[in-house]
Amino acid sequence: MRHKSFILLKLLSILVFLFCIHNLFPQSDRTKLDKNYKQRDAGTEIRSPKKRSIGSVENFHPEAEIPSVSKPKNPFSQRARTELIKIYKQRDAGIEILHSPQIKIVQELNTCFIAHVKSGFSSNLPRAGFKLEHLDDDIQDKDYYLVYCPSSKEAETLKYYGNAMLIEENLALFWFDNKEAREILPARFQIKRLPGEALHSFKKRSLVSGENLHQTVKLPSRIETDPVILDIVNQVSKQNLTDYIQRLQDFQTRFASTSNCELAGDYIYDFFIQSGIEAEYDPFSFASSYSSNNIVGTLEGQAYPSQIVVICAHYDSYSDQPYTLAPGADDNASGTAAVMEAARIFANQSFDFTVKFICFSAEEWGLYGSEDYAREARQRGEDIIAVINLDMIAYTDSIPEDLDIISNQASEWLVDRFISSTIAYTTLDISKTVNPTFVWSDHSSFWDRGYSAILGIEDTFISNPYYHTTNDTIDTLNLDFTTEVVKASLATAADLAQPVDTPRVPTGFTSRSQIMSSLFSSIKTAFLDWDSNQDTVTGYNIYRTTSSHFGYQKLNSSPLAQTYYMDQNLDPSTSYYYVLTAVDSLGNESNYSKEVVDDEGNEGTNSIEGRARSRNMLRTILAIRKINLWI
């Protein structure tokens, strides 16, 4: 009897143990999730670990239990249960019902919309002529992702990692409680987080798949070749692009959430500043626990500063070892390099429209950076007239390679502008694709907010075998192709932004300074010189400040005819920053040149040419003094 009791007790213990195990691991296949994340401990520093609500990344393990993440409540889903549905686009359906407050369209795809709908209301849609499909019964506290699946087999694989269903050809909806898809899915999957906000421009859309939906955008059009744009295009340097890509690759990884990604952001920021572009960090948080920065450079338009042309790319990278090695040379150091080269060249030119150079972060996590930027831009009422997004523009699987330009219907006009500029200024071949389902890059965030945007990519369906691997390095790229793509992109951006016919920004601007001392006093003299502009420049203006990139004061009362200037009697303990402009015979003034600090050229300037220039400068100044004394 006693022996039987003992056996019963033992069985009971085993049952309790099994029950506990079941609760700990509700889905047995979790143990098979992507093992790559185990290497994070050896990776780079993780940003903002304090904010992480599901434990720091160092302690993160895919098999661990995930506590619920507190998220901002969706007001749409506060009172009643909200379903996620798919609404097929149909020509003769009663579109008015989709404007009901009970429905929120959050994503447009090629054949359908994805919408939040209050529970029970969806039964009204078939009566209005819509065919629909239920995707999830309750959206509360869930993040959904659109995942690109090149084959149906891949779509089946998705189900292995969480909840997934195919909603269009090559496109699946994926979700897994409160977890980020990027933390679960293997590197080969392209993802976009499904926006929580309603599409901005939905009301004006027809519900017919593939119909041409031009927005009316009044932009001056230049069919003929513009010498200013041609000059811009000719300044694109393959060597520069190579250098930028190499430098970005050298960060080892730019996976958003790592400190290296932030360092890459700093590098881009500094580059914008050094190029003479006003730059700022645009911070945002993502995945409930991380933060990162978009890097935004702005070149203000002279005639219509409120209207903006955006040229952008994401600078973060990804691989199967994201925390340690994700060189991302093609994806997307190539696009980032294009934006940097655009900033460098455009800084020397004035435009009617404002041009923004934006490098987004956390694209690989699901377009978080661009989504944040586009949403806030819409809230600020920014008038973004066009967005050119460049993502993977350096790998060629065949020669000659063409550039694929992808747009939605509303942005098709922009593709046409891109094509006409490409024909006018480059030898590149373009392949046009109008497909709103292609949402795997940052242009999609602008589509969602009702802006016209296009994506330039080497191949719509990824052909780069090194995509999202540690082998995505510069040696696998075709930078001649990249150079042509950058030329086409800059020609289009310049054509959209309308170059102002002002003098070119002077180049070769350098400064050296020396300090003259007596027993008790010292003064500094800055010697500035620059290259002569060959065009119609009649003079130059020098501006000075003691705060870098801020508060410039003009030093000369009338434009200087010579290509040098000596700024005397300066405080030797203060740094002085200078910019230069060129002035034409009509009084038009160019943009600022790049900023130089007074002692910038102090090293390695003992060249004969430099000394000769200095002697000439001093001779002229002494002569002027003598004249003044005589007078």
Place this chain on the structure above:
Amino acid sequence: MNKKKILTRKISLKISVGLFLVLLFFGRPSYLLSDPFKLPVSISFSFGYFQPKEKTFRDLYGNNKFQLNFNMRYVLMKNISIYSGLRYLSCNGETKIAGPEFQEEKYNLKFTMYSIPLGFIYSHPFKNIHPFLGGGVNYNIYREKWDQIGISFEDKNLGFFLIAGVEYFISKKFSLLGRTQFSSIPTKQGSKLDENVNLGGTEFSLGLSFYF
């Protein structure tokens, strides 16, 4: 400074000057009575060269600078005199470049200094030859000016000096004077060439003394 202090200082100054004059014209210490050649007060004029101690000073203004001295001595006791006077130094120079040099750029400098010494002299006569040595403090007023661009710097500072020399009496009231003086005048100011400048140096001068 309040009025009371100023008044007190003025009175003190007047008393000092008065005492000095009384001693100068009416006083004659008793130990001098035995030495008819020795008179209690002397004034002397001398001129000579000043060699700055600091290399920076020499680089800017050269090695040997002309200077003028006017001095007074009053015999306090047998071999000890109180010593004061005025020293005037003026020199011209050129700025130097501190750090990298890209081209010739020079500005003319003018340096002027007035020094008022106050100290004691010990002298030991050997017939007509009276060697002496002494020391004290000096109060210096100096100004440096950049000619072309009008930069000017002025300040005042205390220093100290050591003096040695010899007098050769050519008569009861006149003597030829040769002397050397070492002074140190540290300042808290400087420039990119030298953070703390010392305006002292060594000087050699010849002159004439008159006793009365």
